[in-house]
Every structure is written in structure tokens, then in C-alpha cells.
Amino acid sequence: MLITPSLPRTQVTAGIAATLLACTALAWAVLRPAALTAPSATPTAAGFSTMRALADVRFLAAMPRPIASAANAEARQYIVAQLRAMGLEPQVQTATAQKTWIDRYRNARVALGVVNNIVVQVPGTAPDHARRPALLLATSYDTAERSVGAAASAAPVAAMLETLRVLQAGAPRANDLLVLFADGENVGGLGARAFAGQHRLAKRAGVVIRFDGRGSAGAPVLIGSSGDNRAAIGGWAKAAPNPRGSSLMQAVYQFMPGTPDMGALDTLGSARLHFANLESSNGHALGSRDTPARLDPASVRAMGETMTALARHFGDAPPAAAIAGAAVYFNLPGFGVVHYPAQAGWILTRLTCLMFIIVCSIAVYRNDTGLGDIVNGALGFVFISVIGALAVFLIWSTFPSLHAGHDFRTHGAGAGDHWFLAGFAALGTAMFIVFQRGLRRAVGHAAAALGPLLLVAILLPLASWKLPGASYALAWPLAGTLLAYGALYSPFARRLRGYQRALILLAGAVPALLLVAPLVPQIFTVTSPDNMNLPMAALALLLGLTALLMTAQRRFVVRGLLAACAACIAVAATIAPYGSAPIPQPNRMAYLKDAYNWKSYWMLPAGPLDAWSKQFFPNAARPQVQVDAFGHNSPKMWLARAPHHALPYPDIRMLKDEVLPKGRTVEFTLQAKSEVPGIDVTLKGAGTLRTSINGRPLTLEKTNDLTVSLYGMGGQLLHFRFDLNSDELSRVFIHERIPGLPPNAAGARPAGMLPPTTPMTETTILSDTLLFR
Secondary structure (H helix, E strand, O other), rough: OOOOOOOOOOOOHHHHHHHHHHHHHHHHHHHOOOOOOOOOOOEEEOOOOOOHHHHHHHHOOOOOOOOOOOHHHHHHHHHHHHHHOOOOOEEEEEEEEEEEOOOOOOEEEEEEEEEEEEEEEEEOOOOOOOOEEEEEEEEOOOOOOOOOOOHHHHHHHHHHHHHHHHHHOOOOOOOEEEEEEEHHHHHHHHHHHHHHHHOOOHEEEEEEEEEEEEEEOOEEEEEEEOOOOHHHHHHHHHHOOOOEHHHHHHHHOOOOOOOOOOHHHHOOOEEEEEEEEEEEEOOOOOOOOOOOOOOOHHHHHHHHHHHHHHHHHHHHHOOOHHOOOOOOEEEEEOOOEEEEEOOOHHOOOOOOHHHHHHHHHHHOOOOOOHHHHHHHHHHHHHHHHHHHHHHHHHHHOOOOOOOOOOOOHHHHOOOOOHHHHHHHHHHHHHHHHHHHHHHHHHOHHHHHHHHHHHHHHHHHHHHHHHHHHHHHHHHHHHHHHHHHHHHOOOHHHHOOOHHHHHHHHHHHHHHHHHHHOOOHHHHHHHHHOOOHHHHHHHHHHHHHHHHHHHHHOOHHHHHHHHOOOOOHHHHHHHOOOOOOOOEEOOOEEEEEEEOOOOOEEEEEEEEOOOOOHHHHOOOOOOOOOOOHHOOOOOOEEEEEOOOOOOOOOOEEEEEEEEEOOOOOEEEEEEEEOOOEEEEEEEEEEEOOOEEEEEEEEEEEEEEEEEEEEEEEEOOOEEEEEEOOOOOOOOEEEEEEEEEEHHHHHHHOOOOOOOOOOEEEOOOEEEOOOOOOO
């Protein structure tokens, strides 16, 4: 018998309590994040100066640095000056790059811009260094339009600069080092595209390592790897001071909005590694909280130390070391990073599935259960998992007062998020124990225990096939649990006391506690309480693998978990998610000068008006749609007539409007102004068959609405050609966007007025509309 005699109530109360305490202590050791020590004013042993890096951050993050803006050019000049002061010879690659997206509704968006990448080459000392693959370190220096990007780009740039200072002061490396500070990464990864596709040094890259920032705290995490990365993973595990990351979480990051990616750099070299710090997220909609004041200096130091260590390791690595196949990798507490060939995962998968078949066969042979009951146990486990996730969703959505002001998408992680995680995990565990007990009574002890393992055994081959990097989180925990269950069926187990059997189960649960338990907070870091489905799925996996231990608990354990849930959520509800200080906000005031109706407007997105913005809309009763410049389906906004300023309208010349039997051809030119960093050209109405600009194809397939965003095209005469699929009524909206408001257009926002605003986030829009009837 597998279950009935293994944990008799009369003998093992103390054993169960000890098991719970051991599980709790082990889980705590796994779940708590590694603390970063505060940096000192003196350089580290590696020579990295955090204070100097923070000075770079403060300069770069003084204001937003979007592509083609004046602030972007100033940041570029600063970086080049710092590199030259180190004795390096940076090059600025000026190139045009393009990215096209077509969504599921066949709407197309094109980003086309002139980027200015900064490229540095540091020759190696090996006699054959020019023939060896080079190490490429990459980051970006531009920002979104409304964020100063302290953590997103200023910190990685500062860490990279300080890393180069350290490397220049030390012994030279054997291999060539290439460093890329990419431009235009926030508008479709244009800088990486230009470097990968057009720069002569791109093809020399061997190992490619990219650094980005997604949060204001924490050590850099390996969020992505590709290519023949087994040796690269081994080098990272050996050289990095605090290696963190797993091949399963890499798959999770790829599907999370706002997570940076390698972009076109993923096509270079033989192996690619991508790092980013993730803690204290600033959101991915605005990034207005991403300020130097929120940036953890220890995070900058950790990123710099990782850069330095990897540059030294791969800078001296022999060329052949970069080619060794793909790897599965994960952190094992107390042992560091474990990695092995991805092909070995299939061997482990086959052995684990064979173990499951053997254990199930023994259970059926001894009449402990039947195959039908095991299937019902698996279905019951799925039902219990869904109920737990649904309960968490209902609590979050039904009681918004518990998380007033929380907005992960806009502002990022809240101060009380970890309390929500603890509360929801306690609730999910309590519900699992209660419902699993009911399932045990319905299908039997063995089926209730083996049912969750059946589901894991089904998922394991699928994971090994589609997501081989995730297979470790299923294979090793399942193997440990099956070994424990198999041990309880062995002849010697009949002579064991209850607490001894409990210890066997605990030993079998150790792989799940070490490998699955950390996934709950790691996934939660990038999903937040807004989206608990994946964290709850990871928790359900952990509970399913430890079902015997969980369902053996007394009722007071469930009551304790429910009390802990209530206490944690109550504490979270009392914490202001973003502190008491007002959150910095972009100033979204816009001045629109529209040639279509020869009028000028003040515009502001719908929302409450403060004392400063009310002066622009003294007679506006409610927000409305600006149809002439943006179309009928545009968002509502506050609108008021504004004075005319001596700003030229878009310089458009109509060249061709020809109606054809199966469509229409439209051609026009737009003279781009040197002071205009960004231009949006939007077509609504008829769909397109092909579109081009100056003979360069934009789209080559049938699309519906089309938006073309142009960056840094100042001084160019842009020749557009749209081949439309019908002659229905269509409009082309042209918007030239300039940061800031016209000089002397309005009184400056009073200093110290709350909430504080991000500088240079106002916008001047020069607009015109082409109407085709």
C-alpha cells in the first residue's frame, strides 16, 4: 500500500510538524532573493567605481533621449567624449534602418529611421586576433519619448563605460573586443538592425553579450541565450560573480510585455547571452518612475562587475570554446549554476517517464488504484489548480480597494507586492489541501497522489520537444517524487515508522522545493499581482509534486494558512504601492497647428486637469475627439483653440492620384525639416497593396490601416507611393512631432508643482491631412 500506512495519524504528528518546518525553512532559503551589499565610495577589487558610474547616469538621465532628438545627440557626444578620454577611438555609425510589423488584423506599422550607433573596437594581443571571433558587448543609449531611462539605458551605458575604464587600466585581452552603444532601440530595435546588417565589424562577432535594464534594483539576470551557447553558459557560470538565470525563465521572459530582447543581434555570432536586472520594475507603458533617484547603486555595481568578469573571461577564451551546442541551465541553491546539453534532456525525460510507468504499474498491481482512478486524479488536480487561480483573480478584481493606485503596466512593481504573493500562495496552498483531501476520498489515496504526476509526465515530453530549456523543472522534481513513492513500495518500507516515511517523502520533495519553488517569485517579478495565472500554475506544480505531504496535514494547518493569507493581504492593503511621494508624470500637453483647417489647438489626453493645465482649457466642458487631425476613432482629449505661432506647416506636394480598375495609386512628397525629429504618416480607409518611400519598400503585401513612423529624416525630400486596393474614401494624416512647446507659447509649469513632471515631454505637432475621395 502506498499511502494508507505511510503516514498514520497516531504516530507521526511530530514527524509531520518537523516536515512542515523543514519544508518552510528550505523554501525560505530558496525563495529569498540574494541581497546586494551597498557599494562604497572606493572602487571594487576589480577596479569598478560605482560613484563614477552614477555620475554618468545622472548626466545621461537628465531628460529623455529619444532617437533623433537634441538630448539624444548630447548623450552621444558625452559617451564619445568619455571613450576618447580612455584612449579609445569610437566610431559613429550613421545608417538607415527599418522594421515592419503587421498585426492579426492586417494593420501595418513601419519604423524607419536614421540611427547613430557608437562602435568601439579594442584589438586583442593574440598573434591571430584579427582572425579570431571577437567578443561583442552591447547596450543602448536612447530612451522612450517620456522616460529619462535611468535604469533602462543610462545605467547599462554607465556600467559599460566604467567596465571599459577597468579593462583599459588592466592587462589587455587576447581577443578583439567590440562594444556597441545602439541608438533607436526603443522604436523597433533599429540600432541593432543597422549594426547587424550594415556594419563591417558585425560579422566578426563570436560571443555576443547584451545588457539592458528593466528594473531599478537587483543583480543582472540571464534572461535569454541562443545559438551554440553551451560553452557560453559554462563561461558565465564560471566567471560571473553572482550568476542568476534559468532556461525555463528565458521562455517566460519572451512572452512578457516590456521585456527587452536581443533584436537583430540575435543573428550574429555563434552564441548570444542577454542580461537585464528585473527587480523594482518601472512599468512598460510610460517609464516615468525610471529616475536616477530610484536607481539602486548596488544594481549598477553588480551589472558592472558582471560585465567586467565576462569581458575578461571571454576576452581570453580560445576560439573553439564558443561552439559546443545548446544548454539547459538553472540555479541550484548551494551549488551555483547547473548546465548540461539540451540533448541530454531527452534521456532524462525517457528515464523519468519510465519510472512513472513502473510506479503506476506497481500501484495497480497491488490493487492500490486503477488507471481510470489515476486519470480522474489528474483531472481533479487540474480542476483544483484552476479553482485556486480563479480565487486569486476574483479577490484581486472584486476588491480594488485592497490595491488602490496599483498599476503595474504604467508604474511597475508596488511596495507591497511581495505581501500579495505571500497571501495568495497561502490561499492557494490551503485550497489545495482541502480540495485534494476531497479528491483523495473520491478516487483513493494512490490515485490522488499519482494523478498530478500523470499530468507532469504528459507535460514533460511536450516541454522537451517544444521548450527543452523548461524540461528540467519537470524532470528532476518528478524523478525525485517517483523515487520517494517507489521507496515506499519497497519491502523495507513496511518496517519504517511514520516519521521515517515522512522523511522519505520530504527527501523526494527536495528537487521540487529547490527547482520549482523559486519559479513562483521569479515569474511573479515579471507578472505582478495583476496577472497571477503563471505564478499560481508554478505553485500548483509544486503542490502537485508534494501532494502526499500536503494532504497529510491537520486542519489547524489549513486554518493557519488562511489566517496567514488574510494577514498578508491586510498588510499589503495598508502599503501605498508607490510610496507617499507623488509619482513623476510626463507632461502630455501638446500644441497642434493643423493645415487642414488652418487652426491651432491646445491638446491634453482625457483626465483630471490640474491648476496649470486648466488655464489652457478654461471653457472646455468635456474631452472630445480631434477628428480633423487624428480621425474619428482617435482617443478623446481636452481641446481648446490656441494662438498661431510662426511654425511652418508640413511641406507636402501632391504628385499623383490615379484611379485604376482594381485600385488606386497615390504619390506625394514631404520635405522633412531639420528641426523635426519624428514624423508619423498614417493611412486610413482603403487598404494597401504595396507602399514605398524614396523607392524603398515599406510593405509588399496587402494591409489595412498603415502607420509609418520616421525618425531623423531632417533635410530629406521624402517621396511616398501608396498602391491602394480600392478607391474608397481615404485619408493620410501627416504629423511632424517636435519635443517641447513653441517658445513663449504658454507660461512655464511652476517649479515645485505636484506631481513633478519629466522634462521635455511636451509636444508640438505640425499637422496636415490628404483626403482622397
